[in-house]
Amino acid sequence: MSLEVRGVSKLYGSVKALDNLSLTVPDGNFTCFLGPSGCGKTTLLRIIAGLESADSGQITLGMNDLSQTQPSERNFGVVFQSYSLFPNLSALKNVMYGLECRAWPKAKAKARAMEMLDLVHLADQADKLPSQMSGGQQQRVAIARAIAPQPSLLLLDEPLSALDAKVRAELRSEVRKIQQDIGITTIMVTHDQSEALEMADQIVVLRGGQVEQVGTARELYHHPRTEFVANFIGTINSLAVEPNDKGSLMFGSAPLVVPDSQGSIRKLGVRPEAVTISSSPAKTDNSLAGIAKTVRFLGNYNVVEVAPDCAPDQIISAELRGDLALPSEGDAVYVNFNSEQLRELQA
C-alpha cells in the first residue's frame, strides 16, 4: 500500500519542524528521508508512526486515513537508532513480542520468530540476551522483530548510524535485500548521503521542514534542483553568474557558454569531476584562465583548486583521476568544462 502525506505541519513552540509538507511513498518502495540534523526528517517519521501528532495535515495508507488510529494499532514495524531491544528478553522473545501482542498461538509465534531470526542469520543466537550480542547483531534482531508481525509499513530511524563502519556497510545491503525479498513499503531516515544513494529507490531531501527535492539517486545527483541538494549529495562548484545587457551570462568578467540561456539564471553548478585542467586553452565550451591555488593528493584522485582570472574570489575545484600531469601551486592553468555539464541551481 502506498503512503500519502498531505500538508503536514508541526510546530515546536515557535519552531516550525514541518511546514505544510506533502509526499508520496509508492507501494513496495524504499524511500529515504535525507537531510541535515534539524531538517524535520525524524519528526516526520515519528508522525507517520503515530508517536507524535501533526498540528495539521493528513496521512493515509492505501485508502485509510491514519489520524484516528493509535500507534499500537497501525501495524507498522519500526527500527530505532539503537538499544531498542528489550534488555530483559532474549532475542527470540524480543521477536515474539509483537506476535504475542497480536495474540498469535505460542507455537506459531515461535516458529515465525525463528523464521525471522533465520532471515537475519541469527537463528543460532535465539536464546541470547541483547547485552550478550554485538551492536550489529542487536540491530538485526530489531529488524527481525519489526518485520515479524507482517507490518504494512517498515520505518527505519537511522538504524545504522550507531554501528561501526564495516558492520554498517554489511547491513546496508542486507536490509535492502530483505526489503526487496518481502516487498514491504519502507521509509528510512538518514543523514548519510551515501547510505541513501546505495539503498533507496526514492530519496526525499528535506530542508527546514520542507521537501527540497524528490527523486532517484541518479536524478538527484545529476539534476539537483537547488544548491542545497547539489551540495548535500556530493560536492559541486557553484558559480554566481549575471546576465549582461547583450543577453549573455557573465561569470565575473567572462561570458559563459551555457546550453540554452535564460535571463533568470543566477547560479550554475558543475561537479568537480566534470572539470578538467590544462596548461593551454582546451576545446571545451568553456576554458577559463586562472591560477592553481592548491593541489591536493587524496589517494585515488587529486583535487586542484583554481582561482579563475575572470572571478578570482570564486574558486573552482577539479577532481582529477588517473596518472595525469598535475600543475604546481601558483601555475597559470586553464579550467575547462562543457556547457552540458552546467546545471542551473535555484536558491
Place this chain on the structure above:
Amino acid sequence: MSEVALLLQKQVSKGSWVNDKKVALIVSGVVLAMMVAFLIVPILSILSRSFAVSDGFGLENYINTLGTSRIWELGLNSVVMASLAASIAVSLAYAYAYALQRTDLPFKGILRIVIMVPLFAPSLVQAQGLIFLLGRNGVFNRFLGFDIDIYGFWGVTLANSLYTFPYAFLILSAALAVSDARLYESAVVMGAKPFRIFRTVTLPSTRYGIFAAIFVAFSLSITDFGNAVVIGGNFNVLATEIYNKVIGQGQFGLGAVVGVMLLMPAVISKLLEKQISKRQHAQVTDQSTPLQIRPNRLRNLVFGSYAWTIAAIFLSVPLIVFVASIVKLWPYNMAFSLKHYAFDVQNGTAPLWNSVGVAFATAFLGVVVVASAAIVSAKFKTVLSGPISFLSILPASIPGMVLGLGYVLAFNNPSNPFNMLYGTFPLIVLLYIYYNHAQGFLISSTSLKQISSTFDEASTMLGGSTLRTLFKVTLPLIWPTLLGVGVFFFMRAMVSLSAVIFLITPQTQVAAVSVLQLSDRGAANQAAAFSVCIMLIVIAMLLVVRLVLWLAGAKNVTLIR
C-alpha cells in the same frame, strides 16, 4: 498469508478493549485521590485546627501560645540545639566523606557500613547509648571516675549530631563522589598547594551538597523527639512540647500551633534549597574526567586515624546498648544474662511482631504506592501528572511528628470517610508510606527515567498496550530498584518514632514506641534489649535482600539511604 491476515484482524479487535488513555486517567486519579486523603487532608487539618477557636476561626491559639515566654525559650533552645548539632554532624561527616571518596584508605566498605548503623536503629538509640556511656550510671562516670552531666542541652545536641551524621554523610559522599580531574590538574599545574586546591576547587564544587546536608541535619534535629525526651532532662525543645501539649494535656489547638511552627524551618530550608540549586549548574559535564587518587601515606595516616576514630564512636553506641541488654542490671550487676530478652513487661514481644508486620505491609504497599506515582507521573502523560509529581515530593519537607499529629486530627474526626481507620494498624502503615513518600518516589522515578523511552515506543509500535509494556518491559527492568525501595520502607517503618507517637493506642503498639516507654519508666536494660532486637531485624532484612539481589545478578542497587 491469509491466516496471518486473519490473526491481524483478531489483534485489532482485541487491542481495543482496554483504552490506554482511560487506564492512564483512572490510575492517575486513584493515586491522586490517595494523596489527597492521606497527605493533603492531614496537613490542612493541622492548619485549620491551629486557627480553630471555640467560636469559629481566629488567631487565639497563636496569641495564647506565642504570648508566653516559655514558647520563645523553647524555640530558642530548639534552634540553638539544631544549629549546633547540624554544624557538628556536617563538619564531621564532610571529613569522613572526604576520607572515603578522596583517599585510597583500605576497608572503605567497613567504614561506610559502620556509620550507617544509626539508620537501622530506633531514632532514640543515640540517647540510649550516650546515657550508658556518659550518663549518671554510664561507663565514664561510674567506671572511669569522670564527673560528666550529659542530661540536657549537650546530651540532646550530641545525640542529634550522631543521629543526623549518616544522613549528612550520604549527601556529602554523593557530592564528593563526582569530581572533574581537569580542574584539579589545572590547579596543580598553576602551582596551587593542597590546601589552596581544597579551598578553591573542592569546597566550591561541593557547596550545594554542604547546604543540603546542613538543611537535612537541621530539620531532622529540630523535629526529632526521641532523643530529646530520653536525654533532655529539664532541657525542653519544641518537639517535646508538642508531645506534652497533646499527649499530656490534650491541648490539640496549641499542639497544632507548635506543629505549624515546626513546619516553618523545613519550608524555609526547602525554599532556600531551590535558590541554591538554581545556581548550581552542571559542575560536572559529560566531558569531565574522573579524579585519579594518588597514593599519599601522610594523607592516609591522618584521614585513616580520623575515620577509624569516628567509626569507633559510632560503633560504641550500638555496642554499649547491646552490652547493657545482656547484663543482669546495668551498672550494678554486670553478670551475663538474657533475662531482658524475656520481655515480661507491658505487652511482651507483641510490639516487636506488630512492628515487623507493619514494616512488611509498609514495604509492600509503599512500593506499590510510590511506583504507581512514579509511573503515572513519568510514563502516563495526563493532566494529573503535574500535581502528582509535586505532591509526591512534598512529604520531604514535613516533619514526621507534624504529619502524625495531622493524622490524629484528620482521622479522629467522625466526618472523615476514613474515620474507621483511626486506631488501627492500616492507618499507621499509611502514615509511614506517606511520611517516606518523597524518597521512595525519587528513587523509583530516577530509575524509571534511566529506562530509555525507546523501549516504550518500540513496544507501542509492536502493538503493545501501556499495561503490557509496563508488566513485560518496565517492571522487569526496575524490580531490583523497587526491592530496594521496599527495604527502605521496611527500615523506616521499623525505626521511626516521632511520626507514629500520636497514633499509638494500647492495641496498636509498635517497637520504637516501646523502647521509648520502657526507657521512660527506667527499664533501661529492657529498652536496650528492644533496640537490639529492632536493629537485628533490620540488619537481617538487609542481608536477605542483598543476597536475593546478588543471586539475581543485580549488584548495583543501593539499599541504605
